[in-house]
Amino acid sequence: MHATEGSVETVSLGTKHPSKPLLWTENWTAQVFGDPPSQRLADDLAFSVARFFSKIGTLVNYYMGTNFGRTGAAFVMTRYYDEAPLDEYGLYKEPKCGHLRDLHHVLRLSRKDAQVKFRGVEYFLPRHSVRSAHAVKLAKKFVFQNAMDLKAGINHLALLFLTVGMPDSGAGLEKKYSGIDEVMIQGLNTGTLDLTVNGWGHEVGLSGEKLGIHSEEGSSCVQWQRLKRYFDAPTGNDPVALDMSSMGNGLVWINGECIWRYWVSYLSPLGQPSQSVYHIPQAFLRLKNNLMVMFEEHGGRLGDISIVTVKRDNICIFVSEYHPAHIKSWARQDSQIRVIAIDVKPSATLKCPEKKVINQIVFASFGSLMGVCGNFTVGNCHTPQAKILVEKLCLGKRSCTLPVSHQAYGTDLNCPGTTGTLAVKAKCSRRNAKANPSR
Template sequence: MAIGLDTGVPWIMCKQLNAPEPVINTCNGRYCGDTFTGPNTPNKPTLWTENWTAQYRTFGDPPSIRSAEDIAFAVTRFFSKKGTLTNYYMYYGGTNFGRTSSSFVTTQYYDEAPIDEYGLPRDPKYGHLRDLHSALKLCQKDLLWGTPSLQKLGKDLEGITFEGKGGVECAAFLSNNDTSLAATVEFRGAKYLIPPRSISILPDCKTVVYNTKMIVSQFSERNYKKSMFANKLQWTMFKEMIPTPDASQIKTMEPSEHFSTTKDNSDYLWFMTGIKVDQDDLPLNKTISPILEVASLGHLLHAFVNGEYIGSANGNNIAKSFNFKKEISLKLGDNFISILGATVGFPDSGSYLEHRLAGVRAVRLLGLNSGTRELTYNGWWHKVGLDGEKLNIFTEQDSHKFEWAKVNKGPSPALTWYKTNFDAPEGNNPVAIQMETMSKGMVWVNGKSIGRYWSSFLSPLGKPSQPVYHIPRAFLQPKKNLLVLLEEMGGNIDGIQILTVNRDTICSTIGEDYPPNVGTWSRENGVIKSIVETPKPTAHLVCSDNKTITEVNFASYGDPTGSCGHFLLGKCNAPNSQNIVEQYCLGKTECTVPVDKNIFDKDGNTCPGIPKTLSIQVHCGHKNVRSHMRGMLESNL
């Protein structure tokens, strides 16, 4: 079918080794340099169509980070094996606004990509991959036209070269595949130290310009800061009505399937039925209560009996079906059971997606004196969506049509709408909202949904998979932004905060055995040359958004430990480290600090014989904070 369309451009098919001509078979995954057997005919390029820089996260998942070193190793290995193209999936993180996420996927999507959900470079992943492609570009002529050859250099050690005619031009990739031990290899008369599970790139078969394990780009730490202007939140509330069976609703003998009934108009579907209870039905023992049992195909439900919330239950991304059991109170006469089923996105992969099911499947009452009462075929009424949802309660125009009440102290009730206004936060940094104290629902800003939140679904670490949610500045106006949220289960509304997001904490950790930054080198007439007089490893720090380095939080030349935001002094430290780094960096938008013992340790007294590392952490900010803040205050008045 695809070929018959005669598009004039090649078709690609990932994960199909036997793709017919002229379709190009390609690779998806993390390690296509090792797992991909290559094109199925010689006339096709070697394409890596999805290089997974992270893993999309579902509610209930703990954080999962794919390191910059791991990605760099995989990409370098792929190109050293005659790879043609790699496509990063994803390179830029995003947000699943509204109801656009797939089943159980968090609202933030691929936030661990080289550029995060807020559009901020996630270093070192961003910088280390940038440097990798700069190094590969220095090899481009040899990769395109050179003849590849493989040389075993020892156990788990190899060298792959691409050499032009006559050996005038040559590029080499020296690999150490041992996962724990560094190794020194001899290659073309010179010795090279290669860290464990890493590859060194030599664009001239002599000079190491890059190693996948040795990160010379900067690190950054993402910070959330409570806005000074946006948190004067005065909340009001509106309680969603709990429906009971009504002649205008959809009625069937048994509960209807969720997806096919809502038809993607809403996450929510009410399942309602009524029962009559006589005195003989109630347990004789007053300490025993009847139990409502519901079997659901997913994704979650909230149960109400006679309008009172009794509890919730949910499945997860792996096992979407679940059972709900809860003691309930019944009264003599007519009782109404209202179950709000909810989905969290549609299925996203696999065959026969139209056969995936959700919603209430079976219901029964246990513990009655008259025995178990089967309610599955009791006759069920259905109502698609919530009243507030249908009447656009989240818009400026329609929110005024509702009678909003003052918020009561204490935990909020289930199935409640909340409304407030806030001014746009100060500055230009990205904006977010802290939702960790709430349970589950959705948030709208000026009538636009920023997606589902689910803070009560904890990961194995005991924390929400996503506590903070992105509010694009494009959604905001300077004053009186309308913020509306739906809370399904109840939470603490006072814990909500409007935040600004920055990566103003930047760091560098460079060993004295690291290669100089790849930007130190250029290629002229086929020869690799240094653009500086004496190439040395350096710590290079750059602030974003025209900010300058206002503080050096940590500096140590010696054997410091820890990571960005959590550095600690080791057993030895050059005592003048802080002063030297401050001289190089304070007040500058960017700075370069040489990792040089002649600068930090002229007398050689700092732990002689021990390899040295320079670790730096600085803070970026505006030069004149007071005048900057005064300007923002005046513009906000």
């Protein structure tokens, strides 16, 4: 690919050799850098992927990334990219996930499977594979100055420092340096004393890590006061996370696994930490007596750390009667794409996660709508009949399919400015929860 800096859709697509596959290795589903990351519309993302495959594209990687332990790159937070169709908790990021799922269904209709022979072995390649990828490209340098008291004669100077990630990308990687670069003592009668090449002795790692004090066995080697706790895992299968808003800067181990470095004391230009809630993979947890060990550099309020579960209980739809029917209304038959649905008209489907049902219709309207999920607003064409019909068809069910037409909701097709759009926001809850219709 003849690529320059920037996204793929801003450059000419092509390969130097027509026999080589065309790969989109990093499809940024949002702007990576900045606080907060700028969002990218799902339809814009899907359009760019469709255009890529129309240019004989072979594979697209949706960019994502989470760094556990010490695997993060320089000055990159643990959740350094969480705008992919599948988020860091393994949950669907809507509407991106659903929109792209439908797109790839379209691509499967338009392409055939392939049988490839590689090094004497036959391989079956499914149509249009989709993968995930991650990478980081950031490094910074700073100067630390502090007053010190010196005595006559020999003075011993020891420096304790931690690198916030390591360089892992870019040209000349083998020449990049991490850690302390220069050490100088200023203000002496004889001028500045350069200690950079003064025969330093280096001890890599922390003594606590070498003693294994973050593990069950090694934790008895030291006297603990505040930064060692036991906790039970929350019930259920929802992803688990720690809210670290009350802490400063350090590392956390869960049952001996270093899961992330947190830095909530460093505020972004918006005056907020870039990340304050940190995911604990279920594979690291036990039902009872999970050991949490922290190395905190700045101090904080350990008692205010909270264990939370992550849910995706707010679901939305935004569909116009001018949209085409669902892609599954067509199928490939005898090398032809044929209509298989009885009624080829647009429809809208709400669907809750497993073991949950639609408990409340927060918003429903048909006509001219604006906004995004969680912030829908009605225009000049609106009907209260929409909410009544949606509650009738959806409350108490895990999923429901809604008509998208002005006849179904009793609206005036000739209303000035109408877009014939249905927008719904619903809440999901456990099956045993009492339904709560909106009034």
